[in-house]
Amino acid sequence: MKFWMRRIGFYLITLWAAISLNFLLPRLLPGDPAAIMLGKLRRANGGRPISEETVKAITSILGAEKGSSLWDQYLAYWGRLLQGDLGISSTRYPAPVGELIAAALPWTVTLVGAATIISFVLGILAGAWVGWLRGTWLDQLVPITTFLQSIPYFWLALVLVAVFSVQLGLLPIIGGYDVFEFPAGPEWTPAFFLSAFVHALLPAATIVISSVGGWLLGMRNMMVQTMAEDYVLTAEAKGLRPSRIRTAYAARNASIPSLAGFGIALGFVVAGSIVTEQVFSYPGLGKLMIQSVQGLDYALMQGVFLVITLTVLAANFLIDLLYGFIDPRVRRDG
Incomplete structure (x- = not known):
């Protein structure tokens, strides 16, 4: 119980620190981000007056409200966050930041999430086979996939597009x-999902080709190390079937470190593959982040960074809990 309470307390403090930092960063920037945002909104609105509610939302998210202390702004910021109010985008005025993120998030989660899962499964299965049959021609897969992993994302994407x-x-x-x-x-409609699937093939292939080598190499090395453990040698001495030794004894234990890395990788799925999405103009969160930075859209930048931070924290928290169940030594050491 102490382990769980310590982990929950740690992540609650980290969550508070991340949100507080997100609140303070615009106020530490030179100039007044709120004034810049309001100026851009007025230009986007054709010079017409902006509603008082929009002005309050922008100043609460990004800058100082007149007559209010920093503490009052901080409380107001938390209040708006708890209501799901992330402000108004200046580059896509008058669209709320929350709606823009909600529209882009499913594209990124579907594309990068599916590509990450496919890459992980292929890498783990291939790494287990290469480790089990170490010293054979299958070892040639390691330098090939490592070379593919070293190729820059944008260059690989451009090659796939050209071909x-x-x-x-x-x-x-x-x-x-x-x-x-x-x-x-x-x-x-089925026609739309088919169109989305076809458009996702090249971006997904770019992500899979660029990342499968890391999973394969890690699993292969862990497999070789596990094959030298006493319990595997004992299983071989007992005359168990090779397939049972490979699956139940070697691969099962060798994959545990990769599972931790997979959980962290899933946490970063929300961040998207920025370069890949930019090359293919894919309507995901990575492309939205690039647009917010290029347009100095502070509210949108804050919203995207906050969503990414919360997702990474949630993924790490779940992996910590999962490890506590899998390995009792973690609970004792914690």
Whole structure:
């Protein structure tokens, strides 16, 4: 029980610190981000007056409200966060930041999440086989996948576009779906999901090719190390089937460190693959982050960073709890 309480307390303090830092950063910037945002909003609105509610939201999120202390601003900031109010975007005025993030988040989670899972499964399965049959021709997979992992994301993405889109004409170059077929936006139809699937193939392939080598190498090395453990040698001496030794004894224990890394990788799924999404103009959170930085959209930047921070903390918290169940020594040491 003490272990669980300590972990929960640690993450609650970390969560408070992350949100507080998100509150303080705009107020530590030179100049007045709130005034900059309000000026951009007025220009985006054609010079027409902005509602008092919008002004209060911007100043509460980014800057000082007239006649209010820093503590009052801090409490107001927490109040708006608990209501789901992340402010108004200046680059896409008058769209609320929360709506923009909610629209981009499913694209990133689907694309990067699916690609991360596929990469992990392929890497673990291939790494287990390469480690089990170490010293054979399968070991050549390690330098090949490591070389692919070392290739820059943007260069690999451009190569895939040049081959499969420009030369062969098999796959679309940019976008998350066919905007000419669906000009009104996403629809819940089989035709739309097919279009989204086809548009996601190249970005997903870029992520899988660039990341599978790390999982394969890590699993292969752990597999080789596990094969030398006493309990594996004992299982071999007892005459157990090789398939049972490989699956139940070697691969099962060798995959535990990779599971921890997989949990952390899932936490960063929300951040998206910024370069990949930018190259393919994919409508995910990574592309939204780039646009917010280029447009100096402070409210949108804050909202995106906050969502990423919360997701990473949640993923690490779940992995800590999972490790506590899997390995009792963690609870004793904690």
